Amino acid sequence: MEIEAYIDGELDLARRMAVEDHLSRNPDLAAKIMADFRNRSALQLLAGADVTLSRSLAGAIEKIRKESRSFWHRPTLGFVAIAAALLTSVTMFSRDDPPPAYINLAVASHRTLADRISFNVNNPVSERTRALLLASRIAVPRLPSDWQVTDVELLDAAAEPAMLIAVKTTEGHYLSILAIRKRSSAPRDPDTVRNGGQSVAYWRKGDFSYALTGEGDPDQIDATADALANSWRT
Amino acid sequence: MSHLKPTDILEEMPAMRRYARSLARDETVADDVVQDALLKALEKRDTFRPEGSAKRWLLAIVHNIFVSARRREQADARRDIHFAQTLVDRLEPEQEHAAYLQEVASAFATLPDHHRAVLHLVAVEGQSYQEAAAILNVPVGTIMSRLSRARAALRSPRRAADRDRLRIIGGQDAD
Numbered sequence: 001m002e003i004e005a006y007i008d009g010e011l012d013l014a015r016r017m018a019v020e021d022h023l024s025r026n027p028d029l030a031a032k033i034m035a036d037f038r039n040r041s042a043l044q045l046l047a048g049a050d051v052t053l054s055r056s057l058a059g060a061i062e063k064i065r066k067e068s069r070s071f072w073h074r075p076t077l078g079f080v081a082i083a084a085a086l087l088t089s090v091t092m093f094s095r096d097d098p099p100p101a102y103i104n105l106a107v108a109s110h111r112t113l114a115d116r117i118s119f120n121v122n123n124p125v126s127e128r129t130r131a132l133l134l135a136s137r138i139a140v141p142r143l144p145s146d147w148q149v150t151d152v153e154l155l156d157a158a159a160e161p162a163m164l165i166a167v168k169t170t171e172g173h174y175l176s177i178l179a180i181r182k183r184s185s186a187p188r189d190p191d192t193v194r195n196g197g198q199s200v201a202y203w204r205k206g207d208f209s210y211a212l213t214g215e216g217d218p219d220q221i222d223a224t225a226d227a228l229a230n231s232w233r234t
Numbered sequence: 235m236s237h238l239k240p241t242d243i244l245e246e247m248p249a250m251r252r253y254a255r256s257l258a259r260d261e262t263v264a265d266d267v268v269q270d271a272l273l274k275a276l277e278k279r280d281t282f283r284p285e286g287s288a289k290r291w292l293l294a295i296v297h298n299i300f301v302s303a304r305r306r307e308q309a310d311a312r313r314d315i316h317f318a319q320t321l322v323d324r325l326e327p328e329q330e331h332a333a334y335l336q337e338v339a340s341a342f343a344t345l346p347d348h349h350r351a352v353l354h355l356v357a358v359e360g361q362s363y364q365e366a367a368a369i370l371n372v373p374v375g376t377i378m379s380r381l382s383r384a385r386a387a388l389r390s391p392r393r394a395a396d397r398d399r400l401r402i403i404g405g406q407d408a409d
């Protein structure tokens with residue numbers, strides 16, 4: 001049963017490692033598990049191929065689209081609809097300016113990281129971290145001492161030098177900090193937006209722009225970002 | 235005031251169709267199920283609780299509509315082996331491991347309904363055990379034991395496919 005839970009990513013880190021330790025000593029069992037992973041990939045491949053819509057289904061979709069268009073114009077909703085629109089659209093805490101474009105990079109990197117975190121045991125990276133930080137000459141906020149840095153990466157996808165730092169907070173939340181050498185439109189004091197399931201706080205200090213991304217609610221990310229942004233002003 | 239917008243429903247439609255196909259093993263029946271599920275979701279969206287997952291809520295609707303007796307009958311009238319073939323037909327012809335995928339498709343198609351449903355939700359849709367249990371309305375322990383059996387059946391797909399061929403020869407005709 002523990003093996004099933006391992007395959008489906010249901011185990012916490014400590015139990016994952018116990019299973020992996022066991023598998024590393026039992027090649028036959030490990031091969032069986034890999035075969036299960038392979039079968040899962042096969043099922044995903046088989047399920048993923050596109051299927052043309054049947055006519056009746058296309059009709060239902062059209063009906064929903066229509067409903068969605070009328071949703072914003074429903075007179076009875078009035079003020080409530082406007083309030084809901086404000087809540088569900090992108091911005092929750094920001095000012096009038098739209099958030100800078102680099103937060104998309106922050107969210108995308110965070111999601112990639114999150115996928116990997118659920119899949120792999122993290123290695124301590126302290127030596128490598130220090131080397132990368134020094135080499136990049138990207139200024140990084142001072143992190144609380146009880147946070148654990150789980151990964152540091154230079155992002156070559158970005159136009160400007162950028163670094164992604166993955167941390168595990170004292171409470172066990174996974175956050176990522178994107179530091180990018182760029183004078184963006186981000187404000188000095190962090191603003192926070194919600195993007196899909198994640199909240200992103202963004203701010204700028206001199207020639208560097210930052211984004212803090214996490215699964216938490218915007219309030220919480222905003223407060224954490226405030227603390228990080230202030231950690232320098234000493 | 236619903237927290238689920240019509241566009242949120244449409245966003246999950248690919249997942250609803252994938253799940254319906256795995257349940258019904260027939261694309262026409264699957265799309266009929268999804269059609270009903272979409273309209274039901276639209277009608278009932280005020281009952282959606284904002285703290286829950288839209289995907290889970292919608293997959294549960296798909297499931298409930300499918301298990302109504304009429305749907306099941308329709309689906310059973312068609313051949314599961316035919317379903318396996320349609321899964322494979324949709325892949326790119328130069329797809330590597332085509333023979334292996336064919337085996338997996340056959341084994342998956344011949345799983346008992348409740349095993350196939352669980353395996354699809356967890357392995358394809360990435361639902362957690364808790365979420366799958368909520369969709370199927372069974373205890374988490376049941377999810378785990380069904381998964382374990384479904385995986386065991388898929389581990390020896392060749393044998394499952396042979397069994398299926400024998401069953402066809404045994405006289406169930408297609409449609």
